[in-house]
Amino acid sequence: MAVSGLIMLGYLVVHMLGNLKIFFGPEEFNGYAHWLRTLGSPFLHHEWALWIVRVVLVAAVVAHGVCAYQLSRRDIKARPVKYTHKRRRASYATRTMRWGGIILALFIVWHLLDLTTLTVNERAWAGHPYQNVLATFSTWYGNTIYLVAMAALGLHVRHGFWSAAQTLGAGNARRERSLRFLANALALVLFAGFASVPVAVMTGVVS
Numbered sequence: 001m002a003v004s005g006l007i008m009l010g011y012l013v014v015h016m017l018g019n020l021k022i023f024f025g026p027e028e029f030n031g032y033a034h035w036l037r038t039l040g041s042p043f044l045h046h047e048w049a050l051w052i053v054r055v056v057l058v059a060a061v062v063a064h065g066v067c068a069y070q071l072s073r074r075d076i077k078a079r080p081v082k083y084t085h086k087r088r089r090a091s092y093a094t095r096t097m098r099w100g101g102i103i104l105a106l107f108i109v110w111h112l113l114d115l116t117t118l119t120v121n122e123r124a125w126a127g128h129p130y131q132n133v134l135a136t137f138s139t140w141y142g143n144t145i146y147l148v149a150m151a152a153l154g155l156h157v158r159h160g161f162w163s164a165a166q167t168l169g170a171g172n173a174r175r176e177r178s179l180r181f182l183a184n185a186l187a188l189v190l191f192a193g194f195a196s197v198p199v200a201v202m203t204g205v206v207s
Contacts, residue, residue: 001067002164004060009157009186011057016193022206026130033129061108068101097159100152107149114142137201146198154191158183 018036022029039049110120114136118124123135136142161183170179200206 001064001071002167004064004067005160005164007060008057008064009161011053011060012153012157012190013186016190019197020193022130022133022197023200026128029130029133030128061105065101065105068098072098096152096155100156103149103152104156107145107152110145111149133197134201134207137198143198143202147195150191150194153194154187157190158187161186 018032021032036050037047113119114121115129115132118126118132121132121135123132123138125131125135137146162179165179165183197206
């Protein structure tokens, strides 16, 4: 679960940086989208690199979900009777990990239907990703879905990164403060980076 989570985290950082190209105008953003489809050319055929990334990501998402289910089953089996007294020592991010995961899984499906297959994007224009992003974030529901999902992502990354570091043996008492700071910083940067796009469209900064 830790390894699959870190694979997805690495992708999210790159994806966010790519999204920020929208602030440089349609030519820059559409050119970046075209470059993704020709990545590795001429050694790789058109979109082969993109499909390799997609396959790796799907495998990571499935592995992450399966591991989450297995761990929850083990947790219940290890403690079938709930504690009599509950003391909330865990953070809000920790307590909402499962619900956050479900929200993100549903968002991934919607996001693909919206900006990849263009199925639910009513004003989609095939081959023009800049215009399609504007079409999505020109609707109240597009903004709401995206911003709620990004808030869930921030909380998920905040706890998940720190937890993965512990699982993989990178954490100890001396590094705990640094790891928590890095987890909080990653969560904040990812949320701010992704959320800046719909906010920019809503406010007319990107049009």
